[in-house]
Amino acid sequence: MQIISVENMVKRFGSITAVDGITFGVDENSIFGFLGPNGAGKTTTISILCTLLDPTSGKAFLNGHDCSAESAAVRKSIGIVFQDSSLDKDLTARENLMFHARLYNVATPERKQRVDEALVFAGLQDRADDLVKKFSGGMKRRLEVARGLIHKPKVLFLDEPTLGLDPQSRSSLWEFIIELPKKHDVTIFMTTHYMEEAEVCDHIAIIDKGKIIASGTPGSLKKLIGGDVIYLKTSDNRKAAETLQKLFGLSATEKDGEIFISTPRGDSCIPALIREIGDIVLSVRLQRPTLNDVFLKLTGKEIRAENGSVENDVKETVRSYRRRHDRG
Ligand SMILES: Nc1ncnc2c1ncn2[C@@H]1O[C@H](COP(=O)(O)OP(=O)(O)O)[C@@H](O)[C@H]1O
Numbered sequence: 001m002q003i004i005s006v007e008n009m010v011k012r013f014g015s016i017t018a019v020d021g022i023t024f025g026v027d028e029n030s031i032f033g034f035l036g037p038n039g040a041g042k043t044t045t046i047s048i049l050c051t052l053l054d055p056t057s058g059k060a061f062l063n064g065h066d067c068s069a070e071s072a073a074v075r076k077s078i079g080i081v082f083q084d085s086s087l088d089k090d091l092t093a094r095e096n097l098m099f100h101a102r103l104y105n106v107a108t109p110e111r112k113q114r115v116d117e118a119l120v121f122a123g124l125q126d127r128a129d130d131l132v133k134k135f136s137g138g139m140k141r142r143l144e145v146a147r148g149l150i151h152k153p154k155v156l157f158l159d160e161p162t163l164g165l166d167p168q169s170r171s172s173l174w175e176f177i178i179e180l181p182k183k184h185d186v187t188i189f190m191t192t193h194y195m196e197e198a199e200v201c202d203h204i205a206i207i208d209k210g211k212i213i214a215s216g217t218p219g220s221l222k223k224l225i226g227g228d229v230i231y232l233k234t235s236d237n238r239k240a241a242e243t244l245q246k247l248f249g250l251s252a253t254e255k256d257g258e259i260f261i262s263t264p265r266g267d268s269c270i271p272a273l274i275r276e277i278g279d280i281v282l283s284v285r286l287q288r289p290t291l292n293d294v295f296l297k298l299t300g301k302e303i304r305a306e307n308g309s310v311e312n313d314v315k316e317t318v319r320s321y322r323r324r325h326d327r328g
Pocket residue numbers: 013016017018036037038039040041042043044045
């Protein structure tokens with residue numbers, strides 16, 4: 001069943017078209033990844049699905065309800081973790097959860113138990129009565145995710161959940177997120193501009209400049225770009241190239257003393273290659289396409305600068321501030 005369905009949705013802010021006619025569906029209890037660079041329209045799409053904005057045209061349905069006409073029913077079905085933390089730092093973890101449970105009308109007899117479960121789930125039972133301001137970034141995010149689940153929503157929205165976390169907290173948060181559909185009977189709708197993180201999704205839609213430019217499983221998207229590349233260093237490149245031609249009908253290219261071939265099934269080629277010319281092979285390298293390669297192929301640009309992406313975000317913010325305030 002599709003828990004979310006979006007039909008030809010458009011959102012304009014004055015002359016800016018933030019979302020430009022997108023259509024997609026999300027399967028129940030799956031992890032859906034909405035990928036795209038900064039400014040692509042991800043947060044705007046989430047805001048419409050969460051009933052915080054109305055679309056300019058088109059329709060969005062969540063759990064069978066129209067996101068603009070039946071906002072109360074939609075709100076009952078969702079949990080949200082925003083890009084910026086919305087925890088109260090001067091309350092304890094337990095107090096934050098209790099407050100949220102009351103806000104969402106979780107019945108009093110159940111409230112304490114749900115809060116205790118959420119604390120265990122977030123791995124924070126030992127820190128339950130500490131103020132949130134003493135927590136690390138990763139602990140705060142886990143607490144926010146657990147809080148988003150307290151009223152048992154059908155869909156949990158995570159907008160850039162790992163932004164600003166160090167690599168170790170990012171990967172442990174992912175391990176935690178992957179378990180959610182099974183453990184909590186919930187669909188995850190997440191956005192990220194870290195392509196490599198989207199590998200864990202069941203289904204991905206890539207959005208750029210308000211338009212969905214590709215969608216599918218991570219595997220099917222990577223197939224779009226034509227497969228694996230095998231790099232070989234050998235003591236006799238000519239013989240190696242002849243063997244590649246003979247075994248697989250592939251012509252190798254030589255570059256910087258290495259030869260390489262492209263093939264859809266790199267892993268199955270390597271054993272045969274080693275059997276045949278193992279004596280002259282010095283090293284073998286298999287490079288699999290990444291989702292970043294997919295984005296690069298579709299748009300001709302990197303989804304983000306590999307380094308200094310935070311710095312670039314800041315630069316862009318400053319630039320857009322100047323555009324608005326310093327017209328001279
Ligand atoms: N409230 C708003 N008013 C004007 N423009 C907006 C507003 N919200 C978003 N935008 C613009 O819409 C585009 C998409 O923004 P957003 O959905 O936040 O992208 P993302 O989350 O993918 O980074 C951007 O050009 C952004 O500047």
